[in-house]
Amino acid sequence: MPIDPMNLRKVSVFQNATENDLKLISQHAIERSVEDGEFFFFQGDPAEYFYVLISGRAKLMQTTTTGQQVNLRTISEWQMFGALGAVRENATYPATAQAMENSTALAVKSDYLKELMQTRPYLSVELMKLMTSYIQEMQERYRELATEKVERRIARVLLRLTAQMGVKTTDGSIELTFTRQDLAEMSGTTLYTVSRVLSEWERQGLVEAGRERVLIRKPHGVVAIAEELNQ
Amino acid sequence: MLYLKGMNTEILHIQLTVEDVLKNWPQTYSVFKSHNTDCIGCLLQRFCSIQEVAEAYQISLPDLITDLEKYVKGINQI
Numbered sequence: 001m002p003i004d005p006m007n008l009r010k011v012s013v014f015q016n017a018t019e020n021d022l023k024l025i026s027q028h029a030i031e032r033s034v035e036d037g038e039f040f041f042f043q044g045d046p047a048e049y050f051y052v053l054i055s056g057r058a059k060l061m062q063t064t065t066t067g068q069q070v071n072l073r074t075i076s077e078w079q080m081f082g083a084l085g086a087v088r089e090n091a092t093y094p095a096t097a098q099a100m101e102n103s104t105a106l107a108v109k110s111d112y113l114k115e116l117m118q119t120r121p122y123l124s125v126e127l128m129k130l131m132t133s134y135i136q137e138m139q140e141r142y143r144e145l146a147t148e149k150v151e152r153r154i155a156r157v158l159l160r161l162t163a164q165m166g167v168k169t170t171d172g173s174i175e176l177t178f179t180r181q182d183l184a185e186m187s188g189t190t191l192y193t194v195s196r197v198l199s200e201w202e203r204q205g206l207v208e209a210g211r212e213r214v215l216i217r218k219p220h221g222v223v224a225i226a227e228e229l230n231q
Numbered sequence: 232m233l234y235l236k237g238m239n240t241e242i243l244h245i246q247l248t249v250e251d252v253l254k255n256w257p258q259t260y261s262v263f264k265s266h267n268t269d270c271i272g273c274l275l276q277r278f279c280s281i282q283e284v285a286e287a288y289q290i291s292l293p294d295l296i297t298d299l300e301k302y303v304k305g306i307n308q309i
Contacts (some may be wrong), residue, residue, distance in 0.1 A: 163274040174278050219275050220287035229269055 001027075003054060004104070005184035011052050014125040015214030022119065029106035034058075040082070040097035040105060045087030045091050050108040053077055056103025061185065062097040071185035072166075073137075074100070080130065086117065087127065145188050153187045154197050155226035161186075162165040162216060173208075180209070200226075242303050243296055249284060250276040259302045266290050266298070304305065 005026035008014045014202075032051075032226055040051055040200060043062055058075040072095055084091045117123045144153055158176070161183075166174040184194040198209040206222055208215040216222055217228050224228065244254075249270045252259055262269040268288050270276060281299070285292040 158258075159274045162278075166278060167274075168278050172283065174275070218287075219278060221271065223275060225272055227269060 003031075007054075007078075008052070011080050013080050013083075013123065013130055016122045017120075017161075020188075021116070024104065024116070025112075026106070026110060026111050028181065029108045031104060032107050033102070033104045036059040036099055036101045037081075039095050040099070043096045045093050047082060047088075047091040048110055050083035050086055050110050050113055050187040051081050051097070051107050053079055053081065053103060053105045053219060058097050058103055058105075059100055060097055062095050067177040068190075069181075069185050070188065071182065072103055073134075083110065083113065083127065083130075086113035130208055141188075150187070150189050150193055150227060151197050152228065153189065154183060154194060155222050157187045158214065158216070158222060159226050162222075166216070169215070174219055176214045177212060178214060179212050183214075239289045243281070243294065243300055245282040245296065248277055249273070249279050251282070252281065255297075256303045259299050262295070262298045262302055266295060 003026060005022040006019070008022045008025060010015065017025070029052075032040065034056075040058065041049075041164060042046075051074050056078060058078075058081070060072045060075065060081060061069050062072060063069050063199075075097070079096060082093055082154055084094065110202055113123070131133070144156065144174075148156075148167065159177055162174055162176055164175050165178075169175050180198065181192045183189045187194065200215070201222075203209045204221070206218045206225075208217060249263070253263075253271075253276065260271050263284075266288065268284055268290070270279070270284060273279075279287070281295060282292060284290070285295050
């Protein structure tokens with residue numbers, strides 16, 4: 001189903017684009033639908049296309065030599081990803097993009113974006129803004145990893161996820177559908193550590209942790225751990 | 232639970248979330264601050280009701296409602 005080119009203005013990099021530019025970009029876009037758990041591209045593939053997610057949700061992740069996966073970021077609708085090829089020669093994707101639900105994205109040749117950038121300075125500026133926001137976020141996460149206790153990191157990730165996807169239940173708890181593996185990847189720790197920490201929180205009555213779901217019984221307790229508040 | 236219903240005022244309802252209150256009456260941030268809550272900037276604002284804030288921080292619910300009401304009615308301006 002063709003999209004209205006004007007919708008591309010929801011993409012931060014294209015927010016200042018002219019109508020004509022948006023039309024040009026959409027004319028060069030191929031729509032790609034990927035089922036839940038399938039992939040848009042793999043780490044190490046030539047970065048020939050950049051993507052704009054138009055529906056669903058995806059994650060960017062890297063795999064270590066020992067096979068452990070690290071979740072770098074979650075991509076929501078109208079976010080751009082995999083744009084490295086537009087700014088670097090012979091680039092390969094530094095991460096794998098996997099759909100977290102049935103998702104559709106527009107794929108545009110990186111070379112085309114590179115071509116547009118030659119005559120449209122706004123594109124370079126907006127891409128720089130996007131990159132600096134990524135760097136800032138990574139610096140923050142690096143600081144968290146380097147200095148914060150693992151329990152606090154898990155609590156912060158859990159809060160972020162809750163803010164995005166939590167559903168309040170009738171008894172006042174907050175329900176979250178997420179696997180322990182996802183939580184481990186996003187907190188930069190192991191499945192074993194996540195299970196140990198969740199069991200301890202369960203013992204304290206803060207959460208109830210199932211296989212693919214976490215029920216936060218005492219939200220304030222989790223906030224207190226994440227923010228190191230005096231309880 | 233019935234006695235709690237009596238605490239609802241014309242404008243405020245104890246089931247309103249912190250997010251609702253702050254969005255509608257941003258000046259109430261100082262009430263949350265003065266009661267030493269950590270609600271300002273909390274990621275869970277949309278989940279916590281006024282009643283739950285009172286419970287979590289062991290604040291008197293009537294006091295919290297009264298203070299919020301003053302700001303909502305514009306009695307206390309910043």
